[in-house]
Amino acid sequence: MKAVVFSGTTEGRQFSKILANLGVKVLVSVATEIGAEEQDKNENITIHVGRCTVAEMTKLLHGASICVDATHPYATEATRTICEACETTGVEYHRLLRTESELPKNSIVFETAAEAAEYLESTAGNILLTTGAKELPAFKNLDIKRIFPRVLPTLDGIRACEALDIPHRNIIAMQGPFSLDLNRVILEQFN
Structure with missing residues (x-):
């Protein structure tokens, strides 16, 4: 089985490591060198560094059984692109989100x-x-x-x-x- 994990969060790194330790071949895609530095070394993990277009993500998804979007919660453009690539390839998409923090009273929330x-x-x-x-x-x-x-x-x-x-x-x-x-x-x- 091959899984593609678009990472950039602590949760994404932890999830990739768990999958790899289960024997799953994991392609971890991170936007920056920092993301690559943080990823644990594991024979079942391959790392791709750099922001991707839909076409590039489609290539990364080739042969994958599952795609997990573990990008930062604010990385909405990345999530849209990942979803489009999964739709194009027919690869099953899942979103890994961290638990939301409770906002203090009197917080003001903005969409953008x-x-x-x-x-x-x-x-x-x-x-x-x-x-x-x-x-x-x-x-x-x-x-x-x-x-x-x-x-x-x-x-x-x-x-x-x-x-x-x-x-x-x-x-x-x-x-x-x-x-x-x-x-x-x-x-x-x-x-």
Whole structure:
């Protein structure tokens, strides 16, 4: 049996390892080198690095019995592309999601980064931005000095921040997952 796991989360790495330990041949597709670094070495795991088009995903799915989408919950474009590739190939699709966190009272939820940015224009104070580097352009109209983006510690993450002229002292380049305590400390540190 061959399984294709589109990963990028702790849950995806754990799931791939479990499948491989059961003797399943697993092709793990990750978007970045960081994702590849985090994947455990296992003779039943092959790793593909790089973001894929539908056509590229279709090739990866060739001969697979099952596809598991274990990408980040906010990676909606990746999920759409994976679903389209599975439809094209007829490979069975499953979504692996982490347990949702309970939101604190008075939380405000937005459908898109652009909606969040629009809301933040009418606020004061610093902003810990944890949407990822790909979403940074949505926040370009905000006072850049207020933004403290937390991005992956990659050249692409730093370049995305530099493209918006975010001061380097504001860039938090870290890889998650992040504990409640660490988030609290970061919020306090950057006010």
